[in-house]
Amino acid sequence: GDALPPDAYPSVTIAVDNKALPAGKSVAATFGDDKGRVTAKLHSDGAVNGRLSWTVDNQSKTSLALLRAMRRASVLDVSFGDAPVGSISMDGFTKAYRSLGASCGFPTADVAP
Structure with a gap:
């Protein structure tokens, strides 16, 4: 069967229309806000709707820290190396994560209590 939290967490993928970013x-x-930062390794994937995409290496400890940062932040700042990617609004993240957990049958209390 599929691995579920707390053994594995949903992958985070970013797709942006910026071909100058490292692949x-x-x-x-680096992901974060004024309350803290999470560092992670990404790998670039194929294009999503014509945009390059990157997926966070899905290590349980890193994924949990990133998902918690997404829940905590109102805006998440993202950088690849020294290159700023952008600031992403996290409005609705907690509700969406809980909905994902309900749909997929995994507990969400460790990310979105």
Whole structure:
């Protein structure tokens, strides 16, 4: 069967229309706000609707920290290496994560109590 929290968490993927951002199998990224930051490694995937995409290497500890930062932040700042990618609104994240958990049958209390 599929691995579920707390053993594994949903993957986070970013798709942006910026071909100048670094690509490859081990892109350093930082996610955060004024209350804290999470560092992670990304790998670039194929295009999503014509935009490059990157997926966070899905290590349980890193994924949990990133999902908690997404819940906490009103806006999440994202950088790949030293290159700022943008600031992403997290409005509705908690409700969406709880809905995902209900639909997929996994507990959400460790991310969105």
